[in-house]
Every structure is written in C-alpha cells, then in structure tokens.
Amino acid sequence: MSAPWDVVATVPDPELPAVTIADLGILRSVSIVDGRVVVTVTPTYSGCPALAEITADVRRALTDAGYADAEVHTVLAPAWTTDWITEAGRRKLAEYGIAPPGAVSPAPSVSLPLSVRCPQCGSPDTRESSRFSGTPCRALWVCRACREPFEHMKAL
Amino acid sequence: MSLAGYVLGLADDALVLAQRTSEWTARAPTLEEDVALANIALDLLGQARYLLTYAGAEEGAGRDEDALAYRRPSSEFRNVHLVELPNGDFGRTIARLLVFSAYRYELLTRLADSADPTLAAVAAKGVKEVAYHRDHAAQWTVRLGAGTTESRRRMGAGLADVWPYTPELFTEESAALVAAGVAVDPVSLSEPWLAFVSGVLTSAGLVVPDVAAAPGGGRRGVHTDAMGPLLDELQSLHRAHPGAVW
Structure with missing residues (x-):
C-alpha cells in the first residue's frame, strides 16, 4: 500500500x-x-x-x-501564495502553456511589472491583455513576438 | 452587537455586491471586462460563503450558509446601502467598485490582525483578492476620467451617484467587539480610504463630489427600494423549491 x-x-x-x-x-x-x-x-x-x-x-x-x-x-x-508552487509545478505549467508566476513582491503596495515569458516561443516581449481570465488565478497575455495569446498564473 | 451580527455585516456586503456584479455577466462592454467582473463577483461570493458559515456557527441556531443567504428577509440583511444600489452604467459600476474595494481593502488589512482567528484568516486571504479589485477599479477610473468627454462625464456622474452612500461605511458600531480586538473600528478607516480614493481621482482628473450623505441604516436591516428586487432574484430558486440542493 x-x-x-x-x-x-x-x-x-x-x-x-x-x-x-x-x-x-x-x-x-x-x-x-x-x-x-x-x-x-x-x-x-x-x-x-x-x-x-x-x-x-x-x-x-x-x-x-x-x-x-x-x-x-x-x-x-x-x-x-503562488510562492508555494513547486519547481516541478512551474515547469509543468509552462509546458501546459501557462506562464508560471514570478516571486511575490515583499512589498505588495509597490507594483513592479516584470516581464512574463511567452510559454510558446519563450520571448519576453509580451503584454497583459486582461488582468482576469478563465479562472481567478490566471490572467490573459499576448506575445508580441509570436502573436499568440496565452495565460499567465498571477503572483499572489 | 453580537459577534454573529458583526460577521453577518461583513458577509452580506460581499454577498450582495457579488450578486450585483454578476448581473454584468454576458453584458459587460468587452469580453475581457465580462471575465474580470465575473471573477471579482466570484471572489466576493467566496468571501461571503466563509463568513456566512462562520456567522451561522456563532449564532448557534443551526443555520448554514444557504439558510442565511436564501431564507432571510430583507430586514435581516446587514449590508450597507452602497452594495445594493442598482449597477447603473459602467461608469457607476466602476465608481462603486472603487469606493467599496478601497474601503474593504483598509478593513481587511486591519481585520487580518483580529483576535478572532477565523476572521483573521478570512481577512488575510480576502485582502489579496480585494487589492486586485481595487487596482482594477482604479485603472478604469483613470482610463474613463482621463478619456473622452463622454467617458469623463459618465465616470463623474457615477461617482456623484455613489458618493452619498460612502459615509455609512464609516459609521461606528460594535464598540465592545472593537475594544476586544475582534472587530475593526469603521471610523478609523475613513482617513486612509479617502487618501487612496482621492489620489485615484486626482490621477483621473476628477474631484471628490460635493454631495450630501444618504441616511444609511443597512447595518440595522433598513434597506433601499433596490434590495427587495435583488433578493427576489437571489432567492427565487429557494422560494420555488425550498431546500433545493445540487
């Protein structure tokens, strides 16, 4: 067992x-x-x-x-917090097409937008198209390089 | 006031605004905004469920979250009037979300240090979500306020519509629970709330409306004409099929 x-x-x-x-x-x-x-x-x-x-x-x-x-x-x-997502979890998310979250900022009042890498082509040239997506934990992004939309798990 | 009564106020604010906000589903100006408002409503509904469950347990009369949401008359709901007002147009919806989420952010930030561990846990979790709602409303306020002549007019009108209902948020209640370190004194939230909201309005080229306060009374179960129809819809299934489950 x-x-x-x-x-x-x-x-x-x-x-x-x-x-x-x-x-x-x-x-x-x-x-x-x-x-x-x-x-x-x-x-x-x-x-x-x-x-x-x-x-x-x-x-x-x-x-x-x-x-x-x-x-x-x-x-x-x-x-x-998304900081609890394991390394394996982050890798699987990216393979599934969802850009994993970055580290949660130690000072939540400071908004520091970091680049999110496109899970399709790997380009950091991406932009947020909507702060919300199909589930509460995800946001909608678009890659400027390959033009594909993708989801990003937001840091929380 | 009892702890159950205090918790019910926190729960009902979230439940009623979740119901109002979900009215935008499939009707928002853009698909992205539709998804955003539905997510915000879902977050608030989730907070309401934990709080209703806790209020029911504290009350000790065997009422669960469904009994409290679906089988109470308007006079037993303890939400503020701000959350029950009809949505109006998108400008008013955003104005309400801005003032409410800025208030709830200040409230939950402090409630996360409550001497009551259940309230502290619900608040610490909820504040992360409300921070996102507040940010979303602030971004739209600036976009609409600093946008076209028409968007600016509508954003300003929406703000003037909801502003009279904001003093009710900061009305003193439950002094004993505040003294015990369980509840947050609403009066103490007024100053940081106004500092945040007026900062957003300045960025949007808007000013704090100069309008008289509405009478209030929601925390005592006295509600506006909008509350009855809202509950008719929220409770319709349970009225037609009492005790229905799925």
Whole structure:
C-alpha cells in the first residue's frame, strides 16, 4: 500500500490537470489520526469553485488505495501564495502553456511589472491583455513576438 | 452587537455586491471586462460563503450558509446601502467598485490582525483578492476620467451617484467587539480610504463630489427600494423549491 501522502500528492487539479494539488501547494498536510487519514487543503482564491471537486477527488484516491473514511479539511490560514508552487509545478505549467508566476513582491503596495515569458516561443516581449481570465488565478497575455495569446498564473 | 451580527455585516456586503456584479455577466462592454467582473463577483461570493458559515456557527441556531443567504428577509440583511444600489452604467459600476474595494481593502488589512482567528484568516486571504479589485477599479477610473468627454462625464456622474452612500461605511458600531480586538473600528478607516480614493481621482482628473450623505441604516436591516428586487432574484430558486440542493 502506498503511503497516504504519495496517494494524495498525485491528485490532479481539476482546472489545471497538468499539475497536481501538491505541485500547486494547495495540499497542506496528510496525517494519520486514530487510524484514519486526515488531509488538509487550502483554496487558491476564496471563491475557488474547484475545492469541492478536489475534496471528492482526494477522498476517492484514498479509498481506491485502501484508505477508507478519509477526512478532508479546508484551512484558510496561512493564505495560499503562488510562492508555494513547486519547481516541478512551474515547469509543468509552462509546458501546459501557462506562464508560471514570478516571486511575490515583499512589498505588495509597490507594483513592479516584470516581464512574463511567452510559454510558446519563450520571448519576453509580451503584454497583459486582461488582468482576469478563465479562472481567478490566471490572467490573459499576448506575445508580441509570436502573436499568440496565452495565460499567465498571477503572483499572489 | 453580537459577534454573529458583526460577521453577518461583513458577509452580506460581499454577498450582495457579488450578486450585483454578476448581473454584468454576458453584458459587460468587452469580453475581457465580462471575465474580470465575473471573477471579482466570484471572489466576493467566496468571501461571503466563509463568513456566512462562520456567522451561522456563532449564532448557534443551526443555520448554514444557504439558510442565511436564501431564507432571510430583507430586514435581516446587514449590508450597507452602497452594495445594493442598482449597477447603473459602467461608469457607476466602476465608481462603486472603487469606493467599496478601497474601503474593504483598509478593513481587511486591519481585520487580518483580529483576535478572532477565523476572521483573521478570512481577512488575510480576502485582502489579496480585494487589492486586485481595487487596482482594477482604479485603472478604469483613470482610463474613463482621463478619456473622452463622454467617458469623463459618465465616470463623474457615477461617482456623484455613489458618493452619498460612502459615509455609512464609516459609521461606528460594535464598540465592545472593537475594544476586544475582534472587530475593526469603521471610523478609523475613513482617513486612509479617502487618501487612496482621492489620489485615484486626482490621477483621473476628477474631484471628490460635493454631495450630501444618504441616511444609511443597512447595518440595522433598513434597506433601499433596490434590495427587495435583488433578493427576489437571489432567492427565487429557494422560494420555488425550498431546500433545493445540487
């Protein structure tokens, strides 16, 4: 039987199936309490509609691996940050066509726009076309070099 | 005021503005803006859900988030009037988003240090989202205010429409909760709020409107004529099919 962390860590994000919930840093902890697996997850944004799905997917993965009656809890603190996305997660996002976020600025009141690299052609000559996109965590960008639109996961 | 009552005010502001903002879905001036407003509404709805759940738990009467959102009459909603006002045109929508998100940003920044760990967690998470809403509204305010004669006229008119409803945001409430370090004193938010908003208006070539304050009363359950129709739509499914789930 695989260790419970290894089972849960492979659960893909329902809206970004190329990355797992461990890659995104939304899987906070996996422990065993009185013989039951207890998993803690945190939402990316308060309104993340995928959280119910993630909870169900985690429970299903554990049941399939032989861990019945798993508990899945949601925590809000500490608040999720894109700094928790792993190196593997960043690489997978870029391969999937989503430009990964830069480091979160230490002073959030200072807006310092850094270039976002086009995940298609790699050019840094890109511009933001909309601050919001298909999910709350993404923004819409366009590459000036290859002219392709792409999504960027915004630093949070 | 009870903790549940205070939390309900925080929740209802977010819930009602989420409902109003979502009215723009499929009707915004551009596709990008449609997506932006839908995302902003979703963030606010998410904040409202955590707060409603907490208010229900604190109240201890067995009401969950759905019971509080769908089965309360207007007189039990504790939101400020600003969030229930009809959207009007895009200028007014942006003016409201600017003044509201600037207020909520100041509020959540301080609430993140609340002695109540649940409120602190919801606030610390929400402030990151509201910072983005505030920035979005500020950018549009400057674009419209410093844009064409018509966009400037509409932005100024929208601002004058919503401005009378801003003093209600800074009305004193729940002194005991403030003294306990749980709630934030709304009066203390007025100054930093005005500093931010007037800075944006200056960049937009607009001025702070010189208009009289509206009466207020939302936190006591007294609402404007706009609240009834808003709840009719928000609660229509639960009124037709009580207890419906999906």
